[in-house]
Amino acid sequence: MDIVSIRDLSREQIEEVMERSERMIPYARGEKASKALDGKILATLFFEPSTRTRMSFESAMMRLGGRITDLGVPSMSSISKGESLADTIRMVEVYSDIIVIRHPREGAARLAARFSSKPVINAGDGAGQHPTQTLLDLFTIKRIKKDFNKLNVVMVGDLKYGRTVHSLAEALSSFGVELTFVAPAALQMPKETVRQVERMGGRPKLTNRLEETIADADVLYVTRIQKERFPDLAEYQKVAGMYRVDRRLLREAKSDLIVLHPLPRVDEIDPEVDGTPHAKYFEQAFNGVPVRMALLNLVLGGEL
Amino acid sequence: MKEFKVTPIRNGTVIDHIECGMALKVLRIIGMADGGKAQSPVSVLMHVPSKKEGWKDVVKVEDRELDPREVDKIALIAPKATINIIRDFNVAEKYNVKMPERVVGKARCSNPNCITNQNEPVEPEFVVESKNPPVLRCVYCDRQLDDIAGNLL
Structure with missing residues (x-):
């Protein structure tokens, strides 16, 4: 399951995300601990600077016991050598269980979802979607x-x-x-x-x-x-x-x-x-954490 | 008495019921915009009365039958067009152009910032939201395609 646009989710699914988010709050605050995503790896691909979105995704993954890997500084990586996004995705998907992407071009997340067999979550594509x-x-x-x-x-x-x-x-x-x-x-x-x-x-x-x-x-x-x-x-x-x-x-x-x-x-x-x-x-801004935990949990499974 | 503005053709294709004003764009699709590839006459009728309704354009291409890819593109700009294949002055085949549910690799996205306009190994792809008038939406960037005729590949 990919989350590229809010239209990918039915009203029932949106309501389910909200219910799950509510249950995530004590975990998001660090009052309870969870190993729901133990052993899972989230790859964050931020081709554009981001503070809140990136940190809250990372925090969400870690609060559920998962780990993260990132692209590093884009100017230091293969991107600056002119690699296509499609090739970057084909590489990243074998290193991780789920991909979060922010990219300056509209449609980048949809493209990533098409090239990846692992779930893709859109964290903003240009002037497009940010579900x-x-x-x-x-x-x-x-x-x-x-x-x-x-x-x-x-x-x-x-x-x-x-x-x-x-x-x-x-x-x-x-x-x-x-x-x-x-x-x-x-x-x-x-x-x-x-x-x-x-x-x-x-x-x-x-x-x-x-x-x-x-x-x-x-x-x-x-x-x-x-x-x-x-x-x-x-x-x-x-x-x-x-x-x-x-x-x-x-x-x-x-x-x-x-x-x-x-x-x-x-x-x-x-x-x-x-x-x-x-x-x-x-x-x-805090709610970014429980909501993203709910989404990661929904997409990757795992008991709280 | 029947008056012929353009004489019937022996062999070739008549593209009839083209939306008024679209004939020149149809010529571009079939590669005849500048007469470039033409070995035989090409006739264009613009703004002639249609028996079905109102006015229409007609394009006649002698000694050539269109390939399906060209017909698919014509559907995008002239969804009511009919294709008549003429052999020895008779209509050998006649069919309506058909607007598909999805349009893949036939037009580029009009959003310059769309990922499909970068150097990525994908063909532009659109969902057809309305067949007549044609409304196409990019499956990647979600934008509606402006000026279909001007963005045909």
């Missing part, structure tokens, strides 16, 4: 809010290029969540994603004014707006300033509003928010 992030976002929302039904989720920031928001929006709409997309016109949610959400029965609202959406929000999902998307710095600063989440903005919010962010953040969330009960982005 384990989607699952951990879903798990975080489910864990805090208990139920998806009638939740009002506001997504704000770079909704056009931010790879986490497309699959999250589709997944949330399949659970009956109401969605609001807040972004400047140039960075608004792609039409294809909006149509997909509508096909699933959602009626997403699109706006560029965050302050008008905050009062009704149950979840505020913030993403980083990247400077390099803007031709000039002044334009970037104007937009970045419009979507800054701080205490003043949150005065209007419901008391149980939760603020999430896939991290790393730059200045879209003021550090003064960190100490408020709204801030759940560090808990979200």
